[in-house]
Amino acid sequence: MSSNLTPSATRRPALDNRAEAANVRAMARGRLITFEGGEGAGKSTQIAMLAERLRAAGRSIVTTREPGGSPGAESIRGLLLTGEVDRWSPFTETLLMYAARRDHIERVIEPALERGEWVLSDRFADSTRAYQGAAGGAPFELIDALEAQTLGAARPDLTLILDLPVEVGLARAAERSHAEVRFEAKGLAFHQRLREAFRAIAEAEPQRCVVIGASGSREAVAEAIWRAVADRLGVQQREGA
Numbered sequence: 001m002s003s004n005l006t007p008s009a010t011r012r013p014a015l016d017n018r019a020e021a022a023n024v025r026a027m028a029r030g031r032l033i034t035f036e037g038g039e040g041a042g043k044s045t046q047i048a049m050l051a052e053r054l055r056a057a058g059r060s061i062v063t064t065r066e067p068g069g070s071p072g073a074e075s076i077r078g079l080l081l082t083g084e085v086d087r088w089s090p091f092t093e094t095l096l097m098y099a100a101r102r103d104h105i106e107r108v109i110e111p112a113l114e115r116g117e118w119v120l121s122d123r124f125a126d127s128t129r130a131y132q133g134a135a136g137g138a139p140f141e142l143i144d145a146l147e148a149q150t151l152g153a154a155r156p157d158l159t160l161i162l163d164l165p166v167e168v169g170l171a172r173a174a175e176r177s178h179a180e181v182r183f184e185a186k187g188l189a190f191h192q193r194l195r196e197a198f199r200a201i202a203e204a205e206p207q208r209c210v211v212i213g214a215s216g217s218r219e220a221v222a223e224a225i226w227r228a229v230a231d232r233l234g235v236q237q238r239e240g241a
């Protein structure tokens, strides 16, 4: 009787099991991990570090960013992030963000997920809720409607919100020399509303979001991120990696 309870897979040769596992992996849809937060939180460094660790754990990784990530969306990024602070209203920004996002989803994110790859995106839909909605005052009805019509199946499996005091983030961002300063120039009160908005999103969706304190060393932040990814998405580091 007890032999009937032995899982049949444990009696098969190891090679069969490995081939089967590889097949299941090849067919499975990938995962979408988004990084969110205010300025100067170190998202791009952390994305590069997580990508390396996930590759070592055997995952195929695509790293990308918003606004941008596809040629068309990168052109829209140029319109959004340069020029006068009041070049666009928050309403118009929302429409441009969603035009860019749809192109990015159609051409980069969705094909990668279908191939079974894991996509790490530097910002995604929560940024529109926080920047244009909560901090900018664009109507949430507009954002809800665009989300419902535009995202399709591209919903984040995990969102890591990198959190740090606004003054620290803006000071770090000011050290970088680049032309994309439209949002950095929006002032302290705007960035304070942003921080609160991201925290509120995390509180409203704790099953999807993890807030990561980003004030520590990059190694400490990377470790907290890895723990969140391992816990939530069940990744295990390969021995020796």
Ligand code: ATM
Pocket: 039, 066, 067, 081, 097, 122, 123, 124, 125, 126, 127, 128, 129, 131, 132, 180, 181, 182, 183, 184
């Ligand atoms: P990064 O600086 O993280 O690359 O993001 C570009 C800017 O785009 C960022 N502000 N700054 N500086 C936030 C802004 N942004 C929005 O306002 N709404 C969005 O939906 C996205 C994706 C980005």
